[in-house]
Amino acid sequence: MEYILHLFIFISIYILLSQSLSLAAGYSGLISLAHAGFYGIGAYTSALLTVNFGLPFLITLPLAMLFCGITAIIVSTISLRTVDDYFIIITLGIQVVVFSIMNNWQSLTRGPLGIPGIPSIEIFGFPFEDKISFLLLGLFFVGVVWFLLNNISRSPFGRILIALSEDEIFTQSLGKNVYKAKVISFTLSAMFAAIPGVLYAHYISYIDPTSFTIDESIFILSIVIIGGMRNMFKIAIAAAFLVLLPEALRFLGMPSAIAANMRQIIYGAILIVVIFRSSKEFMPSIQTVK
Numbered sequence: 001m002e003y004i005l006h007l008f009i010f011i012s013i014y015i016l017l018s019q020s021l022s023l024a025a026g027y028s029g030l031i032s033l034a035h036a037g038f039y040g041i042g043a044y045t046s047a048l049l050t051v052n053f054g055l056p057f058l059i060t061l062p063l064a065m066l067f068c069g070i071t072a073i074i075v076s077t078i079s080l081r082t083v084d085d086y087f088i089i090i091t092l093g094i095q096v097v098v099f100s101i102m103n104n105w106q107s108l109t110r111g112p113l114g115i116p117g118i119p120s121i122e123i124f125g126f127p128f129e130d131k132i133s134f135l136l137l138g139l140f141f142v143g144v145v146w147f148l149l150n151n152i153s154r155s156p157f158g159r160i161l162i163a164l165s166e167d168e169i170f171t172q173s174l175g176k177n178v179y180k181a182k183v184i185s186f187t188l189s190a191m192f193a194a195i196p197g198v199l200y201a202h203y204i205s206y207i208d209p210t211s212f213t214i215d216e217s218i219f220i221l222s223i224v225i226i227g228g229m230r231n232m233f234k235i236a237i238a239a240a241f242l243v244l245l246p247e248a249l250r251f252l253g254m255p256s257a258i259a260a261n262m263r264q265i266i267y268g269a270i271l272i273v274v275i276f277r278s279s280k281e282f283m284p285s286i287q288t289v290k
Contacts, residue, residue, distance in 0.1 A: 005131035007247060009203060012138030013196040014239040018223040019145050019232060020192030025221065026229035027153060028185040029165035033217045034075070034091040037098035038068050038190040040212030042197025044102060047115045047207055057121045057202065064194040072190035076183045083168075095214050102209040114208030121202045134203055141195055146232055152188075153230070161185055162230075226270055 024030040045064040049055045079090040121128040128134045152158045160181050164171040172178045201207050227235030
């Protein structure tokens with residue numbers, strides 16, 4: 001039972017990560033490979049504030065979100081002056097920079113040694129030490145983020161994001177500030193990514209840079225693409241499937257080296273099928289226009 005609860009906690013963390021990326025990638029068309037970097041910034045911010053200064057969760061969480069937001073604003077004001085593939089390359093560079101800072105700034109982050117001894121979350125005197133209570137806390141944040149993103153997508157601002165993801169030039173011709181909308185959506189996406197980062201740090205009680213690599217960013221983006229970019233329910237299902245897939249392969253008795261390769265093969269095959277189906281659905285609309 002402890003093992004199953006552990007898996008469900010990780011599913012809730014990846015649902016939060018994919019939900020937050022969906023705001024930028026699905027609603028704004030901003031394919032980012034820096035999401036694991038913001039995830040790591042949230043985790044390190046909370047861990048450092050808790051371990052070094054003894055600040056409680058209710059203070060470190062908003063501070064982590066604020067720090068991610070400030071970082072995202074600085075990054076987006078520069079990177080969003082580019083488009084399409086150039087933006088993706090810049091976010092890849094940002095991810096590499098963030099990982100390098102975590103790995104090399106040893107006086108602050110302890111580098112490869114990581115930060116141990118991160119205490120469990122405590123809210124109003126109630127400790128979230130056992131897995132059941134932590135899972136409920138994770139599901140609570142999943143519900144909150146789900147609610148917020150649903151309201152954002154249905155708001156006038158959300159309709160602007162959907163419009164610019166479909167046709168940026170047409171949206172700009174309507175007098176909408178496309179650049180400002182992109183900066184806001186990218187910043188909100190980064191701030192939401194801080195939430196699972198904080199939860200992860202306090203759940204594992206130890207973090208190091210290897211949890212926030214470019215592979216992690218690709219994995220999160222894979223969940224969003226497989227789930228359907230804007231479909232929160234399908235994204236949650238995709239997160240559960242991709243988190244449980246390695247465990248299923250382990251139960252088949254495969255050696256870990258083979259299971260890891262099989263996981264990558266299955267990820268790639270699923271992505272090819274999803275993209276192929278999406279292109280087939282898009283083709284009739286092109287023919288109709290013609």
